[in-house]
Amino acid sequence: MSKVGEEFMSGVLNHLPSILAFTAPIPNSYDRLQPHMWSGAYLCWGKENKEAPLRTACPPGIPDGLVSNFEIKAIDGCANPYLALSSIIASGIDGLRRHLNLPEPINEDPQDGKVQRLPQSLSESVDALEKDIALEKLIGEKLLLAVKGVRKICGYRLAAHCNIVARSIETIMLGDKRIGIKTSVLEEKAIACNMICCYVDELKEGFFPWIDQVAPTLVPLLKFYFHEDVRNAVVSAIPDLLRSAKLAVEKGQSQGRNESYVKQLLITQKFMPGLCIFP
Numbered sequence: 001m002s003k004v005g006e007e008f009m010s011g012v013l014n015h016l017p018s019i020l021a022f023t024a025p026i027p028n029s030y031d032r033l034q035p036h037m038w039s040g041a042y043l044c045w046g047k048e049n050k051e052a053p054l055r056t057a058c059p060p061g062i063p064d065g066l067v068s069n070f071e072i073k074a075i076d077g078c079a080n081p082y083l084a085l086s087s088i089i090a091s092g093i094d095g096l097r098r099h100l101n102l103p104e105p106i107n108e109d110p111q112d113g114k115v116q117r118l119p120q121s122l123s124e125s126v127d128a129l130e131k132d133i134a135l136e137k138l139i140g141e142k143l144l145l146a147v148k149g150v151r152k153i154c155g156y157r158l159a160a161h162c163n164i165v166a167r168s169i170e171t172i173m174l175g176d177k178r179i180g181i182k183t184s185v186l187e188e189k190a191i192a193c194n195m196i197c198c199y200v201d202e203l204k205e206g207f208f209p210w211i212d213q214v215a216p217t218l219v220p221l222l223k224f225y226f227h228e229d230v231r232n233a234v235v236s237a238i239p240d241l242l243r244s245a246k247l248a249v250e251k252g253q254s255q256g257r258n259e260s261y262v263k264q265l266l267i268t269q270k271f272m273p274g275l276c277i278f279p
Contacts, residue, residue, distance in 0.1 A: 008093075009070055010101055010102045012095065018125070018132040019072075019084075019091055021148070022084045022147065023079045024079070024125065025079055025122075028078075030120055035051075035110070036109065039073055040053025042110035044110055044116075045103075045105055052110070053074040054072060055070060094138060126155070129148060190232075193218065200240040201240060205253050214241065245261065249262060
């Protein structure tokens with residue numbers, strides 16, 4: 001291997017944890033970067049070593065001992081090729097500027113404890129990128145800021161999705177039967193009820209035209225014992241609806257209805273019985 005080639009490859013190896021933010025850009029990329037999968041899960045290089053993320057290759061026709069090219073295995077099809085290549089070239093340039101040397105090659109399968117693992121998640125690779133001052137100078141602060149921002153959003157979305165899935169099924173007992181309820185749907189109902197409270201609080205008597213549509217939807221949820229947040233949200237919304245109706249009557253915006261409408265609403269929609277059974 002030429003001295004220029006070694007220095008360039010040394011720079012790529014040195015910055016490889018940071019490069020992953022470009023070459024393995026989504027959370028699922030790190031499901032692929034696992035040991036013994038020929039995907040390059042360790043921070044090392046090797047000669048014809050399929051387990052190394054950086055591998056020197058000698059295609060047929062090249063004399064033994066000479067290196068015609070090297071390949072990066074820690075990359076997948078989700079990577080933007082322009083960004084990925086720019087990070088690799090920038091890392092190589094840093095190696096040339098600093099005249100870095102390669103460590104000894106790993107020609108066997110790397111093992112935990114003996115060889116450092118590459119970042120095992122997108123957040124770890126972003127952390128490495130944030131500490132990489134040399135790449136920031138070579139690639140540019142604005143581009144790196146955008147890349148790090150996008151990668152962090154991907155990580156947040158994955159974390160939020162995992163939390164939702166983990167909390168999506170709640171098991172309850174009805175007699176001797178065990179029943180699973182999808183709580184994510186119930187949480188959406190609670191959020192909807194809280195939004196109604198916000199709308200009524202903001203519009204006040206202006207919410208009056210929708211009371212007859214909203215009230216019949218809320219009443220059945222008063223008896224929903226399986227999710228306390230839903231019932232609490234409904235109980236908070238009902239007084240606001242009655243207050244909106246009362247204000248509309250007092251200000252003459254009740255479309256011809258009078259105070260008896262508020263009392264009728266309380267009785268007809270069974271708000272009072274529902275509120276009475278609430279523990």
